[in-house]
Amino acid sequence: MNKEEIIIATATFVKKELKGAEGGHDWWHIERVWNNAKLISQSENVNIFIVELAALLHDIADAKFNDGDENAGPEKAKKFLETLLVEKEIITHVENIIRNISFKGGNFTQHFQSSELNVVQDADRLDALGAIGIARAFNYGGFKNREMYNPSEPPDLQMDKEAYKKSSAPTLNHFYEKLLLLKDRMNTATGRQLAEERHRFMEIFLEQFYEEWEGKK
Ligand code: ADP
Ligand code: NI
Numbered sequence: 001m002n003k004e005e006i007i008i009a010t011a012t013f014v015k016k017e018l019k020g021a022e023g024g025h026d027w028w029h030i031e032r033v034w035n036n037a038k039l040i041s042q043s044e045n046v047n048i049f050i051v052e053l054a055a056l057l058h059d060i061a062d063a064k065f066n067d068g069d070e071n072a073g074p075e076k077a078k079k080f081l082e083t084l085l086v087e088k089e090i091i092t093h094v095e096n097i098i099r100n101i102s103f104k105g106g107n108f109t110q111h112f113q114s115s116e117l118n119v120v121q122d123a124d125r126l127d128a129l130g131a132i133g134i135a136r137a138f139n140y141g142g143f144k145n146r147e148m149y150n151p152s153e154p155p156d157l158q159m160d161k162e163a164y165k166k167s168s169a170p171t172l173n174h175f176y177e178k179l180l181l182l183k184d185r186m187n188t189a190t191g192r193q194l195a196e197e198r199h200r201f202m203e204i205f206l207e208q209f210y211e212e213w214e215g216k217k
Contacts, residue, residue: 003049006084010056013080017060022143024136025059029127033058036123040190050090050116053081054097055123063102068165074098097121103178104161122191125182130198133179134205141171148172149213175206 001009011034018027037055041048057080061072074095081091096112101121128136141148147170155176159167164177183199186192211217 001084006086007049007052007056009084010053010080014056014060017076022065023139024143025062025065025140029136030056030059032127032132033120033123036126036194037120040119040122040188043190044115044119044188046115046119050093050097051119053086053090054094054101054116054120057081057094058098058101058120058124060098064165070099103182104164118187119191122186122188122195125186126191126194126198128179129182129195130201133198134202137171137174137179141174144168146171149209151213172206172209175202 014030015027018025018030021027034052034055037051038048041051057073057077059073060080061069061076063070063072066072077098078091078095081094093114093116097114097117097120100110100112100117101124103125127133138148146168147153149172150170153170153173155173156163156167156169157177159177167173167177169177179202180199183192183195186195208217
């Protein structure tokens with residue numbers, strides 16, 4: 001198989017595996033991240049084959065939906081890429097990207113660095129922002145039967161990785177605990193620029209949300 005055929009086979013595999021997934025982490029999320037990653041790559045010096053494979057496989061078995069197992073995703077990606085006889089070095093790089101892409105509350109050390117990880121991480125973060133980011137947050141909150149908002153449960157910015165994963169706080173808290181922090185954590189210039197527009201949109205949304213909540217509008 002040439003590289004193009006490997007990408008197509010990977011997309012087909014991911015689409016099939018994510019059938020019935022939660023609406024914020026389904027094939028459409030992957031397709032958006034894949035497109036964002038290709039866009040950002042245009043202004044970065046990266047191995048585009050690795051970027052595309054990692055974007056396609058980054059949520060193939062998210063720990064959130066696999067009893068917290070953080071090896072499930074990288075292992076599944078590795079096994080699949082081995083069946084396509086992809087070079088070992090490339091498989092290892094893709095595994096490392098999947099292991100290190102996640103936010104997990106932001107209060108943890110990332111152990112692997114590469115420009116390909118930077119691109120895929122920005123692409124994934126962009127999909128957590130803006131109109132799509134808002135839609136995904138409420139979809140996930142609904143999936144978990146969370147409250148939308150509770151004025152007496154303030155956001156917690158000190159959570160470590162375990163507390164972040166266990167949290168069952170209202171969906172609006174997630175904006176302060178993650179979504180609004182992302183624009184200052186972007187890795188690439190393109191990512192940062194797109195994040196800023198999406199960030200502003202979320203701020204406007206929140207302002208309107210509180211006004212309606214209090215019956216002012
Ligand atoms: P990461 O995979 O980077 O660790 P998360 O797992 O925190 O990111 O979340 C991925 C997406 O899932 C978020 O951008 C958001 O849309 C949704 N999500 C995750 N946790 C929550 C939450 N507590 N409330 C609302 N949405 C959430
Ligand atoms: Ni993702």
